Amino acid sequence: MDDRTLRLVLLEATEGGPVDAAKLGFDSPPELTGILKGARAIEHLPGCRIFDIRWSSYIAYSVVNESYASGEPETSDGSGKLFKEYMRSEYLNYMRKASWACDDHPGPYRHWAAYCLNQVVDVASPSEPEITIEIATT
Secondary structure, X not given: OOOOOEEEEEEOOEEEEEOOHHHHXXXXXXXXXXXXXXXXXXXXXXXXXXEEEEEOOOOEEEEEEOOOOOOOOOOOEEEXXXXXXXXXXHXXXXXXXXXXXXXXXXXXXEEEEEEOOOEEEEEEEOOOOEEEEEEOOO
16 A cells, blocks of 8 residues: 555444443433433444455545534435535545646546544545455454
8 A cells, every 4th residue: 555545444333232321431311320220332343344445546535423414414425324426526626726636637626525423534536446245253
């Protein structure tokens, strides 16, 4: 992997064990304890997938805490759900203003967004990502 490549490793998560109120880091009020009684943790467990996503070149990428991410508006043109490819998006509009990248150099580029549990990762790249999938054993 050289300086011009980008690698993103995403871990699939699933329903795990019961939420331990003691691990919240504060004394839970009775109302919260009652709500959490039936809650389950979201965890990466054996059998979950590991997605290794690599772009051979990229223009830009950003990571936003999902609590602050506004996402793409309905007018954006994309396909997918948790890993979405956009042909037209606000992120691409921003890249056209914030960089000198254009259709002439490095060539036409697209926007991919990974909507994760705690982050949203946006990538602008002229290259299609290569994706490999493994199954977690531990």
